[in-house]
Amino acid sequence: MSGDSHTLPLRQGTTFSDGPVPDIDPTTTAGLLTERLQAWKHAVVYLEEYVGATEKAHRAHSKEYEKVLKTISHPLREGAHFDQGLGGVAGFFENVRVNTQAMINTNAETEKILKGTVLPILERLHKEIKAKHKEVSHNAEKSAKEIEKARSATQKHIELLSQNAAAFESTGAKLTPSEDPYVIQRGVLHRLNKQVVEENNHRNDLINIQDGFKAFEAHVVEVVQQAIEALNQVAGGQAEKMRALYVDMLGAAQRIPAEFEWNGFLSREGNRLVDPNDPPRSVESVNFPNQNHVSTKALIEGSLERKSRNKLSWGTQSAYYVVTPSKFLHEFKDDDNVRIDPKPELSIYLPDAVIGVPSGEKFYIKGKDRGGSFSSKLAGTSELQFKAHSAADAQKWYDAIRIAAGTTGSISNSQPHSPTGSTPGSISGASTKVDSSVGHKEQESGIMGGETVSSPTALSPAVTRQSTMKDSASASEKKKEADA
Secondary structure (H helix, E strand, O other), X not given: OOOOOOOOOOOXXXXXXXXXXXXXXXXXXXXXXXXXXXHHHHHHHHHHHHHHHXXXXXXXXXXXXXXXXXXXXXXXXXXXXXXXXXXXXXXXXXXXXXXXXXXXXXXXXXXXXXXXXXXXHHHHHHHHHHHXXXXXXXXXXXXXXXXXHHHHHHHHHHHHHHHHHXXXXXXXXXXXXXXXXXXXXXXXXXXXXXXXXXXXXXXXXXXXXXXXXXXXXXXXXHHHHHHHHHHHHHHHHHHHXXXXXXXXXXXXXXXXXXXXXXXXXXXXXXXXXXXXXXXXXXXXXXXXXXXXXXXXXXXXXXXXXXXXXXXXXXXXXXXXEXXXXXXXXXXXXXXXXXXXXXXXXXXXXXXXXEEOOOEOOEEEEEEOEOOOOHHHXXXXXXXXXXXXOOHHHHHHHHHHHHHHHHOOOOOOOOOOOOOOOOOOEEEOOOOXXXXXXXXXXXXXXXXXXXXXXXXXHHOOHHHHHHHHHHHHHHHHHHHHHHHO
């Protein structure tokens, strides 16, 4: 045996047996070869369908990329915020549009090349295999019919020889010339020779077909390789183009400097942006109408202690109090204007109040809370007992309260404006702020905020009632002494 690892299958005899009419079907080999050609034809059909489907896919891709292009076909919204030149976001989107259009074109072009170049190669091969199949099947069928005819004739003469050979013995050789076994045998040989010639011709035809199959199949394989090579060049090249287009889009995005758009935006709209070098705003730097009006300046303000109004509590509580030119004594929790909205906890209208003379650090005011709460409207008049930080501080509060309570009419008859008057100053020795216009001489002359009170008797009715009560008490004591 040779070194070939393949074991050839047992061949069907190509030389017929010694019998005059062999049992071998002369169409067996031909049928096998035609079936093989049918297999090759179907293999090529597979490739045709594959390339056809690939062609349709590229046509569909072209349509789909048209939809993709529509998503960025319009200019950028709020596009004025981007630099319209190359190298920025607007330029990048233009690059994307151009590359996407190229994707549409390359898919459409690939479809046309597949249809006009690759498919025809397989279609021609398909026709060749089909013609070869027709040729083999036709010749094999024709040869098979000739052989069958020759075998039938030979078989008939052999049967005739058998009949006459039997008659020769039974009749004692009394036969006609046409029935002579010798003559019939020669006729058998004549027909058998013709049959063998037909069989050998058929055999030679099959050998030629078999020998041609090797070269034909090599041709089929070569054409298939050419078709796949063309498919690779067209579809594979198109895939490389697609990749290059995406790489170009990536490069366009990566080439945008990180601060390119922001710097361009600053150059165009910088005048509308906040200048980081400007100092932050402060309440002290803000001016608003009437912020320095005389009615906004406290006559005196500071912290005082007040005895609790709760009958169950005997302690005192500290709060921040202000006497305003509007003749109110306001109580606040503290002097913080930032943390919470500074709404008065208590508001006493001083002209309607009774003001007690200081006794050391203590003084009192009897009046009604005129604040905005519903409970304050229902509450009656109550006596509020205060304690200042010192006797002098208590006297200052009393003087300011007495002036406010005795003032009649408005503080100023001028229209509201924003004067640049002096601000309240602080009194040394106590946490109390007093308007600089409130002094001893002003107490005597009744001058406050630029207005002159005609006489000390221009105080409020409450203060007048208090003085009248004191004068009546003194007259009663003097009468008692005279009677004694």
